[in-house]
Amino acid sequence: MDxxxxxxxxxxxxxxxxxxxAAPAVGTYLVxxxxxxxxxxxxxxxxxxxxxxxxxxxxxxxxxxxxAVLGALLIELIRSTGKATGDVALALLFYGGxxxxxxxxxxxxxxxxxxxxxxxxSITTISPSGVLVSVALAVVVxxxxxxxLPQLFSVANDEDYARTTGVSVRVYNVLISVLAAVTxxxxxxxxGLLLVSALMIIPVATAxxxxxxxxxxxxxxxxxxxxAAIGGVSISAxxxxxxxxxxxLVSLAGFAVTAxxxxxxxxxRRAQVPFPVQALSPVADGHDTVGEPHGHEHGPRCGHPAVxxxxxxxxxxxxxxxxxxxxxxDEH
Amino acid sequence: MIAHEHVVEIRGAGVALGGRPIVRNIDLAVHPGExxxxxxxxGSGKSTLVKAMVGLLPLSSGEVRLYDEPLAGFxxxxxxxxxxxxxxxxxxxxxxxAEVVAAGRLSRRKPFVPSRRAxxxxxxxxxxxxxxxxxxRHTVSTLSGGQQQRVLIARxxxxxxxxxxxxxxxxxxxxxxxxAIAGTLxxxxxxGATIVVVLHELGHLAEVIRRSVVLREGRIxxxxxxxxxxxxxxxxxxxHHHRRSTPAFFRPSVRAPLDGGG
Numbered sequence: 192m193d194x195x196x197x198x199x200x201x202x203x204x205x206x207x208x209x210x211x212x213a214a215p216a217v218g219t220y221l222v223x224x225x226x227x228x229x230x231x232x233x234x235x236x237x238x239x240x241x242x243x244x245x246x247x248x249x250x251x252x253x254x255x256x257x258x259a260v261l262g263a264l265l266i267e268l269i270r271s272t273g274k275a276t277g278d279v280a281l282a283l284l285f286y287g288g289x290x291x292x293x294x295x296x297x298x299x300x301x302x303x304x305x306x307x308x309x310x311x312x313s314i315t316t317i318s319p320s321g322v323l324v325s326v327a328l329a330v331v332v333x334x335x336x337x338x339x340l341p342q343l344f345s346v347a348n349d350e351d352y353a354r355t356t357g358v359s360v361r362v363y364n365v366l367i368s369v370l371a372a373v374t375x376x377x378x379x380x381x382x383g384l385l386l387v388s389a390l391m392i393i394p395v396a397t398a399x400x401x402x403x404x405x406x407x408x409x410x411x412x413x414x415x416x417x418x419a420a421i422g423g424v425s426i427s428a429x430x431x432x433x434x435x436x437x438x439x440l441v442s443l444a445g446f447a448v449t450a451x452x453x454x455x456x457x458x459x460r461r462a463q464v465p466f467p468v469q470a471l472s473p474v475a476d477g478h479d480t481v482g483e484p485h486g487h488e489h490g491p492r493c494g495h496p497a498v499x500x501x502x503x504x505x506x507x508x509x510x511x512x513x514x515x516x517x518x519x520x521d522e523h
Numbered sequence: 524m525i526a527h528e529h530v531v532e533i534r535g536a537g538v539a540l541g542g543r544p545i546v547r548n549i550d551l552a553v554h555p556g557e558x559x560x561x562x563x564x565x566g567s568g569k570s571t572l573v574k575a576m577v578g579l580l581p582l583s584s585g586e587v588r589l590y591d592e593p594l595a596g597f598x599x600x601x602x603x604x605x606x607x608x609x610x611x612x613x614x615x616x617x618x619x620x621a622e623v624v625a626a627g628r629l630s631r632r633k634p635f636v637p638s639r640r641a642x643x644x645x646x647x648x649x650x651x652x653x654x655x656x657x658x659x660r661h662t663v664s665t666l667s668g669g670q671q672q673r674v675l676i677a678r679x680x681x682x683x684x685x686x687x688x689x690x691x692x693x694x695x696x697x698x699x700x701x702x703a704i705a706g707t708l709x710x711x712x713x714x715g716a717t718i719v720v721v722l723h724e725l726g727h728l729a730e731v732i733r734r735s736v737v738l739r740e741g742r743i744x745x746x747x748x749x750x751x752x753x754x755x756x757x758x759x760x761x762x763h764h765h766r767r768s769t770p771a772f773f774r775p776s777v778r779a780p781l782d783g784g785g
Contacts, residue, residue: 355600404619
């Protein structure tokens with residue numbers, strides 16, 4: 192186990208852990224807003240940021256954060272104004288970002304290979320200060336994700352309604368985008384820009400198979416992300432495979448393994464959805480239905496005692512129970 | 524009298540969607556404690572009018588004031604409670620009934636401040652008011668359409684508003700939920716709330732409504748007691764031929780006389 196006490200390995204594990212926690216936290220908001228691929232888009236834009244850093248000799252992480260935040264603001268602006276062409280405009284931005292990055296990096300003389308550690312991650316070469324930056328940014332992302340959860344949830348859940356409660360929808364939409372941009376920059380060294388979106392989305396997809404609520408989905412996603420990140424780095428250390436790809440594959444494996452169980456859970460939940468009470472549908476499907484004339488619809492005020500029965504309400508009528516089903520009453 | 528005090532004051536309001544005028548030159552004042560039904564056929568502009576009233580659609584002309592404050596600079600959001608007709612609450616990540624309802628509390632909460640006991644109590648009361656307290660921990664998408672509509676109402680009640688604006692709360696809603704919604708609105712009206720509700724027909728809410736405003740082609744064509752409104756008169760001719768649980772969209776020709784000039 193000497194490997195796990197080596198300083199570079201400890202740094203790698205710390206960086207992986209904070210990425211695995213922060214990425215799904217923001218990813219939950221992105222999935223809720225149906226912007227699952229936004230992380231991917233910001234990742235493309237980040238390439239230009241990294242290239243600018245390499246060209247100017249400043250920290251690529253710093254320039255990546257700045258360019259990613261600018262890109263996120265631009266995406267949010269495009270999204271909130273031009274609805275019909277938003278999709279295409281986003282694509283233009285993404286490919287502009289990656290092409291611009293490749294061009295700039297070629298100017299810097301480092302060649303495209305210099306980009307490789309950012310495109311595919313290079314967690315084992317991360318410096319002590321790099322770890323500190325990652326941890327600090329991840330903490331900021333996590334604190335904001337949780338402290339503003341009610342507001343961010345409301346805006347992501349029902350934007351129009353949030354507006355009528357006086358919540359500043361634009362501010363929170365921009366904040367989610369900026370948090371995504373910062374997360375992408377953090378995850379850049381861990382899983383690489385091309386795979387960063389996977390760590391934001393797959394753990395959330397895994398968690399939401401089982402969770403009932405938003406907060407539990409977020410927490411479950413963070414646990415799944417943490418396990419995938421730590422597991423991926425550990426496996427890559429032994430098997431000598433690239434850590435970024437391994438983390439994503441472990442994450443996907445987690446989803447694949449839990450998917451059959453998730454299907455069962457979801458089927459059981461769907462079975463609990465009550466029947467909509469639809470009237471006037473003549474029924475001839477052979478249940479034991481009530482033939483006697485009904486002067487009224489059973490309801491809270493009809494005077495018949497109501498009995499909770501699983502997912503519906505029965506009404507006691509002439510000594511037996513009536514359960515509304517379709518346009519008639521079933522006998523129980 | 525408090526006749527000069529307005530909860531809602533709409534003057535010369537017009538709303539255009541995609542360049543097409545939907546609401547034209549509407550004047551409407553709602554006083555404290557009034558329970559007003561906005562009636563009209565599909566496309567008459569009643570939903571558009573309430574969306575403009577709560578600030579979700581821009582006005583092309585005129586002005587909306589809530590509690591004597593122009594909507595543009597409105598800050599008293601905790602006094603307003605809006606219930607949309609449709610909501611994307613079941614899309615995306617699963618969320619519990621309690622989580623969705625808690626969003627209604629944000630008009631009274633500040634960012635970065637955790638929810639207080641009063642906030643949680645308001646959410647519980649709101650869920651009890653619509654009869655869904657036992658569903659608080661359930662995923663919203665596992666509820667029936669009618670129950671989801673009641674969740675939307677509970678969400679608004681959690682903010683303890685003085686003015687409720689509801690957009691077709693009975694559309695596609697099962698009978699039990701229609702009863703529950705009518706009961707909730709009746710007790711709110713008794714408690715002195717001001718209610719503006721968009722409806723296709725008065726239906727179960729007939730006892731609660733004290734004033735009907737009928738729209739046609741974006742203009743007000745009737746404003747007065749509900750029993751004399753064209754839609755209500757029409758309903759009295761036809762309602763009893765159908766079972767009361769018939770969803771509104773299955774009920775034929777109810778609005779035709781109104782379309783033809785009432």
